[in-house]
Amino acid sequence: MTKSQIINFLLEKPGYLKEGKNRLALLLEDRGEEVTVEECEAALKEAKKIKEVSPGLTLKSTWVSPDGNMGFSYKVDPDGDLSEIREEVKTKISTEKFDIPTKELGGNEITVSIADLHIGAFVHGLRTTHDFDVDIARKALHSVAANINALNAKKVNMIILGDIIESFTGMNHPNSWQGIQLYGADLVTISYEILGEFFSQIVNLSSIVIIGGNHDRYTSSNKEDVQGGISKILTYFLQRAMPNMPITWDRMIVSKEYDGIVYNAAHGDLGFSRNPASDIILRYSTNKDAFNLLLEGHWHSRRKKQPVNTKAVSWDTNNYRCYTVPSIFSGNFYSESMGYSSTPGFMIFWNNGEGLPITLDIPFKY
DSSP, rough: OHHHHHHHHHHSSSSGGGGHHHHHHHHHHHHHHOOOOOHHHHHHHHHHHHHHTTTOOOEEEEEOTTOOEEEEEEEEOOTOOOOHHHHHTTTSOOOOOOOOOOOOOOOOOOEEEOOOOOOOOOSSSSOOOOOOOOHHHHHHHHHHHHHHTTOOEEEEEEEEOOOOSOOOOOOOSTTGGGGGGGHHHHHHHHHHHHHHHHHSSTTTTTEEEEEEGGGGSSSSSTOOOOOHOOOOOOOHHHHSTTTTOOEEESSSSEEEEEEEEEEEEEEOOSSSGGGGGGHHHHOOOOOTTTTEEEEEOOSSSSSOOOOOSSSOOBBBSSSSEEOOOOOOOOOHHHHOOOOOOOOOOOEEEEESSSSSEEEEEEEOOO
């Protein structure tokens, strides 16, 4: 048996956790397994640690992550609430508040949109895709904040279009573990810290919208947690750390009017996003008389990949315009093997004084 297999055995049969390393080795040998005392000692230590940290979660599988650490995929009850995960995260995060810097500046009120951070993903050594890990994600958001502050905005509205994390369970797909650096409560904790740092760097940050994405679920299957529960947990802790900051969370769509322009924000993966933009705006916009922007992420591409059954679909008219916002995360082995690539970036908008949006489309390199 490998160490990983011994850990699986111990978590499936927790009564054996009470045994010592020598006794465990003998018991496993009696079952016909080939093990060493050293492997049993290491497996006992790791299994006890998992059981202490996550007593209510059921182990689903184990793997070795690209940086050499042991990874564990958990099965979470999709019918339960998020309280267990939230309580585990609460034991790990700091209780300090995030301070938002303010200055009297003469610039415009601006709205910033970022998408698809995929914190926790691990991409290194591919031919055409940028390397990516937790530190690179943090540095990328530092760059975003610096670009925002260079505009000397009197007010900054932030819209995050989902897929904040890569995978909570580590098993969104059968081979997801091959590109995972962090998972579980540790991933939620690091994501919270990275977002908190990011927000704390933005001068005059005034509001935040967070959309849940399909990667933000707490189950492996996208048919179980369909509401992006991890993004909701992150919103809870961010609101606790910034009690005076207006933060809005939704899994589907949020419509907000900022400085005379309406921003309709969605991740882009749900069925309603297949409808024409005019239908989405008509149904969800808070002010249909103002100029409307429909912002989506999800595709890791500047063009939305969608079949259109009508002769023509307009994404740019005299009273609305649609954008697929560039992703922070540029891709992985899967996207490269399929021939896809993208340039990381984000977008900034503000009113030109006549009720129309000026748009900055800002690419960057890690």
